Amino acid sequence: MLSGTGSAQDHALPDIHSRQTGRSSVRRFTQYKQHSITGFVLEINDLHAGIGDREILRGITLKVNAGEVHAVMGPNGSGKSTLAQVLAGNPSYQVTKGTVRYNGLDLLEMDPEVRAQNGIFLAFQYPVEIPGVSIAYFLRSAYNEIRKANGQEEVDPLEFLDLVQDRLRLVDVDESMLSRSVNQGFSGGEKKRNEIFQMAVLSPRLAILDETDSGLDIDALRIVAEGVNKLRSPENATIVVTHYQRLLNYIIPDFVHVLANGRIVKSGGKELALELEEHGYDWVQNSAGVGAGAS
Amino acid sequence: MSSGIEALVNREYAYGFVTDVETDTVPAGLNEDVIRTISAKKNEPEFMLEWRLKAYRRWLTMKEPHWGNVRYPPIDYNSLVYYSAPKSVKPLQSLDEVDPELLRTYQKLGISLNEQKMLAGVAVDAIFDSVSVGTTMREELGKLGIIFCSFGEAIQTHPDLVEKYLGTVVPHSDNFFAALNAAVFSDGSFAYVPKGVKCPMELSTYFRINSKNTGQFERTLIIADEGASVSYLEGCTAPKRDENQLHAAVVELIALDNASVKYSTVQNWYSGDAEGRGGIYNFVTKRGKAAGVNSKISWTQVETGSAITWKYPSVILQGDNSTGEFYSVAVVNRKQQADTGTKMIHIGKNTKSTIVSKGISAGQGNNSYRGLVRVLPKAEGARNYTQCDSMLIGNNCGAHTFPYIEVQNNTATLEHEASTSKIGEDQIFYCKQRGLSAEHAVSMIVSGFCREVFKELPMEFAVEAQQLLGITLEGSVG
Ligand SMILES: Nc1ncnc2c1ncn2[C@@H]1O[C@H](COP(=O)(O)OP(=O)(O)O)[C@@H](O)[C@H]1O
Ligand SMILES: [Mg+2]
Numbered sequence: 001m002l003s004g005t006g007s008a009q010d011h012a013l014p015d016i017h018s019r020q021t022g023r024s025s026v027r028r029f030t031q032y033k034q035h036s037i038t039g040f041v042l043e044i045n046d047l048h049a050g051i052g053d054r055e056i057l058r059g060i061t062l063k064v065n066a067g068e069v070h071a072v073m074g075p076n077g078s079g080k081s082t083l084a085q086v087l088a089g090n091p092s093y094q095v096t097k098g099t100v101r102y103n104g105l106d107l108l109e110m111d112p113e114v115r116a117q118n119g120i121f122l123a124f125q126y127p128v129e130i131p132g133v134s135i136a137y138f139l140r141s142a143y144n145e146i147r148k149a150n151g152q153e154e155v156d157p158l159e160f161l162d163l164v165q166d167r168l169r170l171v172d173v174d175e176s177m178l179s180r181s182v183n184q185g186f187s188g189g190e191k192k193r194n195e196i197f198q199m200a201v202l203s204p205r206l207a208i209l210d211e212t213d214s215g216l217d218i219d220a221l222r223i224v225a226e227g228v229n230k231l232r233s234p235e236n237a238t239i240v241v242t243h244y245q246r247l248l249n250y251i252i253p254d255f256v257h258v259l260a261n262g263r264i265v266k267s268g269g270k271e272l273a274l275e276l277e278e279h280g281y282d283w284v285q286n287s288a289g290v291g292a293g294a295s
Numbered sequence: 296m297s298s299g300i301e302a303l304v305n306r307e308y309a310y311g312f313v314t315d316v317e318t319d320t321v322p323a324g325l326n327e328d329v330i331r332t333i334s335a336k337k338n339e340p341e342f343m344l345e346w347r348l349k350a351y352r353r354w355l356t357m358k359e360p361h362w363g364n365v366r367y368p369p370i371d372y373n374s375l376v377y378y379s380a381p382k383s384v385k386p387l388q389s390l391d392e393v394d395p396e397l398l399r400t401y402q403k404l405g406i407s408l409n410e411q412k413m414l415a416g417v418a419v420d421a422i423f424d425s426v427s428v429g430t431t432m433r434e435e436l437g438k439l440g441i442i443f444c445s446f447g448e449a450i451q452t453h454p455d456l457v458e459k460y461l462g463t464v465v466p467h468s469d470n471f472f473a474a475l476n477a478a479v480f481s482d483g484s485f486a487y488v489p490k491g492v493k494c495p496m497e498l499s500t501y502f503r504i505n506s507k508n509t510g511q512f513e514r515t516l517i518i519a520d521e522g523a524s525v526s527y528l529e530g531c532t533a534p535k536r537d538e539n540q541l542h543a544a545v546v547e548l549i550a551l552d553n554a555s556v557k558y559s560t561v562q563n564w565y566s567g568d569a570e571g572r573g574g575i576y577n578f579v580t581k582r583g584k585a586a587g588v589n590s591k592i593s594w595t596q597v598e599t600g601s602a603i604t605w606k607y608p609s610v611i612l613q614g615d616n617s618t619g620e621f622y623s624v625a626v627v628n629r630k631q632q633a634d635t636g637t638k639m640i641h642i643g644k645n646t647k648s649t650i651v652s653k654g655i656s657a658g659q660g661n662n663s664y665r666g667l668v669r670v671l672p673k674a675e676g677a678r679n680y681t682q683c684d685s686m687l688i689g690n691n692c693g694a695h696t697f698p699y700i701e702v703q704n705n706t707a708t709l710e711h712e713a714s715t716s717k718i719g720e721d722q723i724f725y726c727k728q729r730g731l732s733a734e735h736a737v738s739m740i741v742s743g744f745c746r747e748v749f750k751e752l753p754m755e756f757a758v759e760a761q762q763l764l765g766i767t768l769e770g771s772v773g
Contacts, residue, residue: 088728092720116730128725132743141739142729149730181743198729 040066040103040119040205042087042237047098049086055096056082058262064206067234071248071273072241074259075281080241081125083259084210087239088122089115102206116142117149119205123195123212125241129183135194136161136178139201146202167200171227188215196224200231207231208239213247225250245277258284321378327351330478333378337447340454350467350477357471363634364663364695365603367576370541377479377512432496441525442487443498446514449485456487460518464547464584464611472543472605473580476512480545483514488523488554497753499528513544519554521587526557528756542601544579552587552614559752560608561760563600563767566631574602574631581608582638585617585646593620594637595751597760599767602631607665609638612646612674619648622748624760626741626767627660627692636666636697641677641707650681653745656692657768663695670707677707685715686744688737688768716744738765 042064049057056079064070074080086093087100089112100107107115130138136157144154155163161178168175171193183191192212199207209228213221228238228251240251248256248270256272257264258281266272266284276284321332330351334344359370436443442453450457467477488494519525529546542564548556558581567574577600583592594608610619621637639648654662662685670677685694696713718740726736742749742761749757 088724090724092724112724112727113730113732116728122728124725124728128719128721130722130725130740130743132746133739138726138729138739141735142726142731145730145732145735202729 040235040237041101042103042107042206043099043101044087045099045101047083047086047095047100049082049093049095049098051093056093056262057086059098060259060262060264062257062264064237064239066205066237068255069232069238069240069251069253071251071253071256071270072239072259073243073245073256073273073276076243078259079262080243080259081210082262084122084125084208084239084241087115087208088112088120113145114149116202117146121199121202121204121207123192123199123207123209125210125214127183127186127191127195129181129186131181131184133182134179135182138182139164139178139198142198143201164201167197170200170230171197172223173197189217189220192216193220193224196227200227203231204236206237206239208241210241211243212240213242213244221247222250245273248273260284321376323376324373325351325375325377325479329377333479333481336378337450339450342454342458343450346462346467347478350474351479353468354471354474354478357474359471363605363665364661364697365605365632365634367603367632370576372475375541378481435496436494436498439492439495440489441492441494442485444485446480446483446485446516449516453485453487456518457485457516460516460547460549462547464549464582465545465580470580472578473545476514476543476545476580480512480514483544484517484527485515486517486525486527488519488525490520491522492520493523494525497526497528511542513542515544515546516549517547517556517558518549519551519556519590521552521554523551524555524557526753527559528753529558529560530562540573540576542575542577542579544577544581546579546581546608548581548583548592550583550585550587550590550592550617553589554587555591555593556583557593558583558595558608559756560594560596560598561752561756561763562596562598562604563763566600566629567602569629575600576603577601577606578603579606581606582611583609583619584611585614585619585643586611587614587617588643589616590614591618591620593618593622593751595620595622595748596624596635597748597752597763598623598625598633598635599763601633604631604633604635606635607637609640610648611640611642612648612677613642614646615643616645616647617643618646620751621648621650621652622751623652624655624745624748624764625653625662625664626655626657626764627662628658628767629660630658631660633661634663634665636664638667638669639679641668641670641674641679643674645676645678646674647677648679650679650683651747652681652683653748654683654685654694654696655688655741655744655764655768656685656694657688659691661693661695663697665697665699667699667701668709669701670704670709672703674704675706677704679707679709681709681711682747683711683713684744685713686741687715687717688741734765734769737768738762741765741768 044060044062047057047060048055060083072080072083082093086095089110095108140157140160143160147154173193183194186194192215195212212224216224225247232238240247240253253270256268256270258266258276260281321329327348330347331344334347433443462477465473468474486498517525517527548558550556562577564575564577565573585592592610596608598604604625608621612619619639623635625633625635627633636652637650639650641648648668650666652664654664656662664683666681668679668681681698683696683698685696687694694715698711700709702709718737722740723733723736726739727733741764749760752760
């Protein structure tokens with residue numbers, strides 16, 4: 001089980017992924033002092049996955065430690081979303097080979113909701129509409145479900161409304177959004193912002209952002225990136241999946257990986273993103289001997 | 296008939312089989328003697344007996360309707376018992392004899408053990424709070440001149456009102472099941488709200504004294520006099536077991552000038568075991584007459600129970616500027632079948648009707664919406680809006696829509712929207728990714744789908760209905 005109840009100062013939401021015993025109101029809980037931080041590790045080893053007969057990921061190996069930000073870049077169709085979805089447990093994809101360990105647990109054995117309850121969050125490239133279900137209700141249910149799974153008490157609607165206020169500000173979202181149906185009639189940018197808002201509320205251990213920058217104008221991009229940065233802490237990790245470099249001007253990654261044809265063809269520090277920007281994806285694919293035009 | 300508290304308490308004590316006659320029974324089968332006996336046992340005035348007999352003679356000439364999109368084995372009407380005094384219905388001895396599925400559902404709904412027993416038809420020896428609540432409530436209503444009692448009691452205490460309105464909306468000859476009901480109906484509810492009175496509380500069968508086990512042929516009559524308004528709740532969310540498989544109820548609503556009647560139902564009769572065995576056949580005739588100018592009749596129904604549902608709560612828009620509404624959620628799972636919808640009959644000028652139907656099919660359930668909008672020649676400026684949405688969960692269920700439109704006045708405006716959607720794997724995964732279980736996800740998605748209907752329900756009812764929906768759909772996704 002994940003432990004550690006610490007929260008950064010500007011990260012006032014209660015940590016819902018840590019076990020809490022006995023009755024405790026949220027208010028009291030938010031005043032918890034930071035203590036024992038244990039970092040977690042995500043270890044992906046030789047992961048192969050696909051849909052039906054079609055293999056999309058062909059041997060991904062990647063290690064992510066708590067406190068790190070990894071960028072996964074690559075041309076369209078290289079398998080970035082597939083990797084994100086497989087980590088989140090989308091049953092449409094079949095894992096054919098390899099292992100993923102998360103904090104010592106076999107991630108692939110866990111149901112998607114259990115992964116979420118253990119702190120894995122995916123900001124979807126294409127967020128799904130749920131007509132008639134308000135964001136407030138949806139997100140409170142999720143929040144409470146995660147709390148319950150971690151032995152904490154549920155919060156009531158008013159408490160919840162209270163505690164999401166600073167999260168709304170963090171991503172500059174108006175409170176009125178809470179009463180809108182989940183993603184229904186949202187612009188592309190609103191959907192992405194809503195994903196980050198949800199992330200901010202659920203304060204995951206491992207956040208995977210799949211093309212969160214696409215559909216955002218430059219102002220929105222900055223707001224979202226600032227939000228992500230504020231949520232960074234020594235015990236959380238983020239995997240930023242993106243086609244473009246520009247998001248990485250705002251969210252500075254510790255590591256950059258380039259995905260092509262279902263494999264990581266190059267890894268490096270943040271400067272790799274800039275090189276890519278300059279030379280294009282063909283450059284890595286060539287230098288990695290993968291052959292141009294593979295995308 | 297006494298309504299003293301002591302008598303009531305004793306009735307409840309005897310497991311609430313409401314009766315004012317001692318324990319004999321009438322043999323199975325139906326003939327004029329049986330009807331005379333029923334009427335006599337209920338000590339009814341002559342006009343009631345005549346009406347019952349008229350209905351019976353008519354019924355003999357009618358055929359059971361089979362146009363509904365439902366299938367069931369033939370019903371042998373001569374094997375049914377049409378008047379059963381308390382002792383003939385043998386209560387089960389303990390909860391051990393009840394379908395465990397049903398018990399699990401009760402637990403999920405948080406229903407007390409005693410109430411579980413009552414609902415499941417197990418003998419109980421407890422006195423329920425509802426008795427005193429009911430009594431207090433009746434006193435309060437009495438001060439306003441509102442009559443709210445059992446049908447049987449109304450026949451005794453207000454025969455004039457019963458005679459004046461009975462059968463004016465659903466005539467004795469209306470259809471096969473309605474005629475049968477008219478001939479043999481056992482009991483039901485009666486409400487009358489006098490001129491200008493707004494009924495200050497929701498009237499509910501649950502709290503009505505004498506409401507337990509009104510039986511398979513229930514009859515309800517609700518009248519809102521000029522300028523009056525009333526909201527009525529039928530049923531409760533807990534699944535009820537019943538010895539009688541065939542239920543043929545009739546509900547008549549009447550709204551006079553500037554009056555309104557709102558009728559909300561949560562129907563959750565036992566739907567049978569996994570194979571649908573033992574579930575209720577719910578063949579109901581419900582109709583309201585918006586008789587006066589500016590009058591309004593509004594139906595809201597959440598249908599989750601019964602093995603078979605056949606019902607079309609309808610509105611006759613007779614008064615000029617009158618309004619009719621039908622908001623419906625019908626859910627079928629496992630082997631349930633529902634053929635339900637409405638009829639809006641526009642007679643008066645500038646009459647307006649709204650139909651919102653949400654059908655949800657899961658398991659091997661089969662769900663049909665059947666609706667008629669008829670605009671008669673004098674209905675200048677009539678308007679109807681119909682929205683009819685179906686949602687499918689899984690690949691073995693069915694959803695059908697049968698909208699009928701008959702317009703005889705070319706100033707009418709009719710709008711019809713329909714959609715069919717499948718609950719998406721992507722929606723469920725999105726919810727799961729946020730930490731919700733598949734079941735929670737389905738119930739949330741379905742509740743969202745039904746939101747327009749739920750918001751018509753009284754608040755606590757809506758919450759319960761939502762919860763109920765989730766339980767009904769349990770096991771419908773992996
Ligand atoms: N549901 C699917 N069915 C069939 N092929 C798919 C599906 N999802 C993705 N693919 C294929 O897998 C490859 C990788 O897709 P994806 O992971 O979405 O790439 P990226 O996110 O890097 O653009 C693409 O060729 C795409 O067409
Ligand atoms: Mg993608």
